[in-house]
Amino acid sequence: MTSERPLPMLTRRAFSVTLLGAAAVPFAGRAFAQTPSDIRSRIANMSQLHAIMVQRGDDIIVAEAPRGPGLDRVANIKSCSKSIIGLLTGNAIAEGAIPSVNATIGEIAPSIIPSDATPGVEDLTIEDLVTLRAGLEGTSGRNYGAWVNSDNWVSFALRRPMVASPGGRMIYSTGTTHILGAVLTVATRKSLLEQARDVLGRPLGIEIPSWTQDPQGYYFGGNQMAMTPRGMLRIATLMRDQGRFDGDQIIPADWIDQSTQAHTRSPYSGLAYGYGWFLSRSGFVIARGYGGQIIAAHPEKDLAVAITSDPTSPARSGGYFGQLMDLLEGPVLSLA
Template identity: 65%
Template structure:
């Protein structure tokens, strides 16, 4: 039995040695994380200190994993670099201004008027190509044209409609505007400054790299992106992404009707202060600037992670044991 005297002695020791509390917290987190049978790897960093780096399942910490729709968050960062460099005039620039040749002659009315803001915040107003519509879309001969022909279900800039077709259009527009593929942009503007490898990933029939899905990164590389978001776009003393872009990305522009989370420029935002890239199966890139925390999680990419299921478990992990390490 844990007596009052032993409790007082243990508490005094913990107060005298904060490292003891940190170690206990890390062990609590480790036990909670490894108890989730979908979780492959988890890394947690506070400041410059790695508090946890575990890979109980999967390929490990140093091998690439499919980050699924965390790719949307990476794509949003690339949009920020294109705007900063003047390759895209701004968030209000329309698709017809940025990449008119992408718009098919039979596109849904208003498709050319979609702004970069509409696309990056998933407010294109067109029926989604994710979920049950995903298969038909990726089997089509032209992914961009197919997405822009979808029936209109909301006005441009209306409510959030989760659709990878929308971010693929954005990715193709970025490639067109910059004259560089998304692979080149990702390697030059994130890979090189962060010191991470960005392997080639899926391309559509026209050769555009998939905008918003199928990118592959190691958990360690994902953590560096999380640190980048935590530290206002800076990495190792260098401003990689404009601070203003990161700040604006962490301001809610719309809200997911599925998770209830706010959504900024490509990133989900939790009431507890997390900025989250979220991918199918439970792939997570998360930053908590106020607490100085950065997290990367990879999971089984073949199993779903619904908001009321495994993703909810991951949010409980972030809001509980992880925040407890701050």
């Protein structure tokens, strides 16, 4: 992954999702932690970690905020936003605003394509975008500054050269998710903010404040959204329970199934990747954001997890993010 800077008890829902794919992250020894108090001891020395919440079944068994703004104030979830955009994509398809994942930009939103766009971008599919397999040169990392300082973020991203075949390898690029966000906006005739609040905010009872917009007014598709840790935990339970929350089907179960199929793999972490969600070897479904923001669900073990961290410090796979994965795959998983 490249670097980018810029509630009450729940009703039990028991479903199971079969996850494909493998991760390069090794399992940590589960004997290190068997109780919530062991988790508290483990995070005491993790100076970047702000808050962690773990829900098992109906019960929130860990709710700690040793640093940062706490459990009830919003935090920047960074690229966890990409996973939220993935859920909004599934809703747009379910409502008929988008025919299917095979629909193309040219069919759905030709108005966003600049006259000097890279040849072939009109044929990019929704699936190409939501799996980060558009083939376009990324706007993250060294290209990020030039991209967000451009006068048209969508056009800038659609002018990047093709460096891989669409539908081929994963190219981590927030520009790709931003294109998808613009397509969703055109297709639904609602801003991403409206969609996020309508589809997730109100049904789940979580706060989703306004966030960054590009020069054309499109909300940032893939970065800078904010939620409280409690709100993030509700998203995690939604993923855990096949799109259901408090007895209601919020996101279609078949979209959750498709989202948790391995379509590609991150060249950085080795984690498999579905429709906006990373997939671990043990069965965790993970949204990951810069600095160590995590929304994670383990359907088989009935676990949901939310983690916030210092949004200004890097969290590389070989560093702090690796520590967070060890925490998930070891002590947290042992709570099941």
